[in-house]
Amino acid sequence: MVCRFGSRVVVFAAVAAASLFVTGAVGYAAETVVLGDDDSLLTGIPGKGAVTEDQLQKWLDNDANHAELEIKLPKGLDAAKANIFVPEDNPMTRAKIELGRQLYFDPRLSSDGTISCASCHHPDKGYGFDTQFGVGVGGQQGGRNSPVAYNRIVSKAQFWDGRAGSLEDQAVGPIANAIEMGNTHEACVATITEIPGYEQQFTKIFDDGINIDNVGKAIAAFERAIVTGPTPYDYYQPIEQFEKTFDDIMDELDDEPELKEKYDELKKAAAEHPMSESAVRGMKLFAKKARCAECHAGANFTDEQYHNLGVGMDAEKPDLGRFDVTKDPKDKGAFKTPTLRNVALSPPYMHDGSQKTLEEVVEWYNKGGHKNPWLSDKMKPLELTEQEKKDVVAFMKEGLTGEFPKVESGRLPSDAKKKTDKKSDGKKMAKDAGRGFLGVTCNASDVKVARVARVLPGSAAEAAGVQIGDVVVKVNGQKVTTYADLRAALKDSREGEQVKLRVKRGDEAKTLSATLGTLSAEK
Incomplete structure (x- = not known):
């Protein structure tokens, strides 16, 4: 039987296809990888304990580990294909991602060997951390909550204030921050150079070996590979799209076998990834009365823009956020919209970690934030009922939570140093090993x-x-x-x-x- 609604089927099929997998603009690739689907990408070099030089050599001798990867994204996030950002001078390869993984979890990059990237952005804490502010070397406390480190492949500007134009810039910033890792770029590079396993990898992966720029490139490659998997919302949304596309014939689907089959497939997939009735109501409120989607828009649930929500603006010396970067008065108190994917896994919330729960966050928006001269014009009282607030929270907790890819966080190159005749180096070896x-x-x-x-x-x-x-x-x-x-x-x-x-x-x-x-x- 020929479908009477062919043109709309084609349009819907295109929409559905776009929600499966998309290709990132990363150039020629010898291997296609769907981020989040390939466990081997982030689980490290096979083995247990410290990564040995022999294991590294076998890994590095495999040409497949140096092939540029053609990146695809998982269901749901795939609709952000236009926002994929992988710099031309830093293509993703398995070897580079693995090197970045090691550096990300290695506290030896800090001045006292206690703080790594993962100290503030740990997979067990939703790639953020559960303290109000980031805590660095010597127990020093920063002034902002740790932003999450996932889905960065669809984001350019980094940090709450967007001061880093790329992940490469962001990755090396904390190393030289006196509060965070308390090191210098020069000292960090010197430390890495003393570790044979790192020198072995940098020499093979980068033409110019170990330098701070390449440290940033490796960590950025790893971070770009961390993405959120499909959520219940990603299975419900195609049903809404279908019903909207074929609104005038939904009562006649039995007369259109192909459409009926497609619709049944969508409903079956949603049933296998259920949301409560409260969460479904919250999904509808999210886009309408609660007005969340005005900023938390698109596949990654962020407009990547900066807004003043009034958070912290009642302080004696408020954090002016984006203004400190642009010096534009309209940016005073404005901070970047974070993704809401997996948001339930990374409390506390807001740039200052002042909201401990999603319930508190929704209440903040419901009252219209805190008035100040630069408050976003999007911030107005929502007049949500108690049940509606619960529904919005239920949607964020149930509807937007997916799986993270498996990641190895413990296997790093050995501390063993190269042979040296210098007594000072010998003392350092004895101290560290x-x-x-x-x-x-x-x-x-x-x-x-x-x-x-x-x-x-x-x-x-x-x-x-x-x-x-x-x-x-x-x-x-x-x-x-x-x-x-x-x-x-x-x-x-x-x-x-x-x-x-x-x-x-x-x-x-x-x-x-x-x-x-x-x-x-x-x-």
Whole structure:
């Protein structure tokens, strides 16, 4: 039977096809990769423990690992194909992504060997972190919440204020930030050069070897490979599109077998990825009464623009956001719209981490934000009912949550250094090789106590039950007063060593036992 609505079928088919997979403009590729579907892309070089030079050599000798990848995106995110950004001078390859993975999780890039990119953007924390502000070396606290590190392949400007024009620029910024990683680019490069596994990879992957620009390129390649998988919304949306396209004949679908079959397929897929009735109502509110889609638009649920929502504008010295970059008065207090994909996995929210829950976020928008001279004209009271607010939250939690790709966070090149006759280098080797690693940082502002500000996921501290807010008072019976005392008490410790921690948690005192890990393999 010939379909009477051929032209509309063609249009709908084009829309449906666009929601499957798209090709990024990254040039000729010997291999096509659907980001998020290929587990081998981010799970590291096969093996366990530190990555050995022999394993690296075998990996690097495989020409397939150096082939430029033709990038495709998963269902849902694929509609953002026009926004794919991979610089011509930094094509994605398996070898480069793997090098970037290692650098991303390696705390040795920081001045004291405690902070990596993952310290503030960890996969176990939704590629953000669950503290209000980022915490860097020495327990120093930044002034902004850690933005998420996924779906960056469809975004150019980075950071809350957009000061970095590319992921390459963003990736190396924190290294030289005094609060974040507290290093210099020169010292970071020197550290990397001393690690044979890194020199081995940089020499093979980049014509000019190890330099800070290539560090940024490798990390950026890894970050571009981190994407969110399909969500329930991505299965419901095609149904809405179908019903809109064929609105006038929905009652006659039984007379159109091809259309009926397609419609049934869409409904079956949605049923296999269900949302609650509340979430479905929230989906409709999101685009209409709640007006979320005015800024959280497109496949990645962001317009990539900057808006003043009134957040933090009642402070004595408010963070002026984008204005500090452009010096344009209209940008005062404006911050970049974040993606809402997987938003439920990365609390707290807003650029200052002031909203602990999505419920608080919706309430902020419902009241129209905080009035100030530069408040976005999009910020107006929404007059949502209590049920409508719950529905919008349900949609964000259920409808916009998909899977992250599997990623290896622990396998890094060994700390073993090259042979040297320099005594100073020999001392450094003895100091670093096998050094024990607890996996906590403390607030530098707490000058009289060692109060835990961060517990690194997968660390010895996490396994021992250390919690944010704990005050460490003793290590193996030795009194600890400050963060410096804590570090001094552990400086001669070794991998696998058992340490007893005495901590105060509120009004309670607890003794915890930790088996120290290593800097090179800590998650």
